[in-house]
Amino acid sequence: MGKSIIRYAIWFVILILLQLVVFNNLQLSGYINPYIYVMFILILPYEISGWLLLIIGFLTGLTVDTFMNTFGMHSSATLLMAFLRPYVLTLFTDREDINPKGSPSMGINGFVWFLKYSIALIFMHHLSLFFIESFTFTNFFHTLWRVILSTLITTIFILIGQLLTVKK
Amino acid sequence: MNSLLRFIVKYQFLLLFLALEIFSLWLLSNHTYYQKSKIENVARSVSGYANSKINSAQSYFNLSETNRVLSQENLELRKQVATLSAKTEALYEMMGDTITDSLYLFKPAKVVNNSVNKQYNYLTLNKGSNHGVETEMGVVTNNGIIGIVIGVSPNYSTVISLLNVDLKISAKLKKSNHFGSLFWEGNSYQHITLGDIPQHVPIGIGDTIVTSEFSSIFPENIPIGVISSFSSKGSNFHTIKVKLFKDFKQLYNVWIVTNKQKQEKERLETLKDVG
Numbered sequence: 390m391g392k393s394i395i396r397y398a399i400w401f402v403i404l405i406l407l408q409l410v411v412f413n414n415l416q417l418s419g420y421i422n423p424y425i426y427v428m429f430i431l432i433l434p435y436e437i438s439g440w441l442l443l444i445i446g447f448l449t450g451l452t453v454d455t456f457m458n459t460f461g462m463h464s465s466a467t468l469l470m471a472f473l474r475p476y477v478l479t480l481f482t483d484r485e486d487i488n489p490k491g492s493p494s495m496g497i498n499g500f501v502w503f504l505k506y507s508i509a510l511i512f513m514h515h516l517s518l519f520f521i522e523s524f525t526f527t528n529f530f531h532t533l534w535r536v537i538l539s540t541l542i543t544t545i546f547i548l549i550g551q552l553l554t555v556k557k
Numbered sequence: 558m559n560s561l562l563r564f565i566v567k568y569q570f571l572l573l574f575l576a577l578e579i580f581s582l583w584l585l586s587n588h589t590y591y592q593k594s595k596i597e598n599v600a601r602s603v604s605g606y607a608n609s610k611i612n613s614a615q616s617y618f619n620l621s622e623t624n625r626v627l628s629q630e631n632l633e634l635r636k637q638v639a640t641l642s643a644k645t646e647a648l649y650e651m652m653g654d655t656i657t658d659s660l661y662l663f664k665p666a667k668v669v670n671n672s673v674n675k676q677y678n679y680l681t682l683n684k685g686s687n688h689g690v691e692t693e694m695g696v697v698t699n700n701g702i703i704g705i706v707i708g709v710s711p712n713y714s715t716v717i718s719l720l721n722v723d724l725k726i727s728a729k730l731k732k733s734n735h736f737g738s739l740f741w742e743g744n745s746y747q748h749i750t751l752g753d754i755p756q757h758v759p760i761g762i763g764d765t766i767v768t769s770e771f772s773s774i775f776p777e778n779i780p781i782g783v784i785s786s787f788s789s790k791g792s793n794f795h796t797i798k799v800k801l802f803k804d805f806k807q808l809y810n811v812w813i814v815t816n817k818q819k820q821e822k823e824r825l826e827t828l829k830d831v832g
Binding site for chain 1: 571577586
């Protein structure tokens with residue numbers, strides 16, 4: 390248990406640092422802003438209790454908010470993502486597939502499953518984030534386009550990250 | 558109370574979510590200053606980008622209108638230039654001519670009518686007898702001779718152009734000082750013919766032709782043009798084609814030149830003839 394906490398803490402630091410140092414400066418054509426730190430919510434263990442999941446989600450977003458001077462934006466979006474995570478998990482997973490001790494990962498659950506799971510949650514996160522950011526529905530399709538493109542790019546980066554950390 | 562607790566425990570997940578979500582939205586609204594300025598920045602850059610794109614597209618459709626406005630503006634400026642240059646001209650005349658030697662007097666004039674496409678071409682200048690212009694004065698520019706004044710009215714004068722088959726002017730080779738007569742054959746407005754240069758005179762393409770000192774009308778050594786081709790078939794003289802320096806289609810500012818000692822010279826020459 391203690392070991393996995395340390396592992397997650399390291400993950401947390403790495404992801405936040407990557408997000409702040411690398412991916413925040415990566416603004417592909419002004420449309421695409423990948424937010425790869427949400428991978429932390431994706432890889433939390435199955436057996437995590439609801440309130441802890443929500444608080445971790447909120448704190449993750451708040452950390453990013455603190456560094457990016459965007460109070461509330463990332464915390465509300467990441468909180469929403471954490472809230473939706475159990476529902477998405479039950480939607481995509483059969484009971485017998487879940488090893489309650491483990492956590493969602495591409496190596497165990499397979500590429501297609503992980504792709505569906507991460508795209509669904511990342512899309513919800515980006516949807517709420519970008520609309521809170523623009524704070525208006527006037528450029529609805531413009532914002533939606535940004536959401537879709539950024540979702541794809543974030544997913545690609547997270548899949549690459551999964552590939553790199555898969556244990557052989 | 559009990560049921561409330563049970564409700565909270567039952568829906569703890571949703572309630573915690575809602576509580577935290579409300580808290581983060583409160584954070585957001587508490588920092589609307591950031592949000593607002595951020596939104597404004599985003600909006601400004603997006604709209605600025607879009608506007609610049611739209612503008613660059615629209616400017617194509619507005620080209621004809623832009624052209625019209627510009628030509629209108631050109632016209633206005635041209636009017637101003639005309640007014641100002643008339644003033645500077647008046648000042649020049651007051652100052653007198655300080656550049657040239659005392660033998661010749663130069664008066665600035667402008668070409669107001671010109672032709673190059675006839676056999677007998679004439680020019681009209683905007684200076685006349687009121688300005689001291691008389692017939693048989695020469696008209697030159699800085700790189701060529703233009704013609705000779707043949708008629709004068711109070712404010713205008715008519716000039717027989719160098720491009721007139723009737724006009725013959727004395728000219729010489731700058732290199733060897735051999736002189737001949739310059740006339741136009743009536744073909745190309747950029748070329749003129751130099752005749753009466755004897756066969757033995759060595760000439761080459763590119764040699765410069767200048768006015769000679771024998772003319773009492775033009776100062777000597779005004780460049781006229783360069784030899785572009787020559788032939789010497791069946792005569793004792795070269796027939797030399799001269800490419801003019803001055804494009805006669807572009808004439809605008811010219812000088813009317815007076816030889817102050819012209820009468821004296823001519824009187825002396827007629828006396829000799831009589832004698």
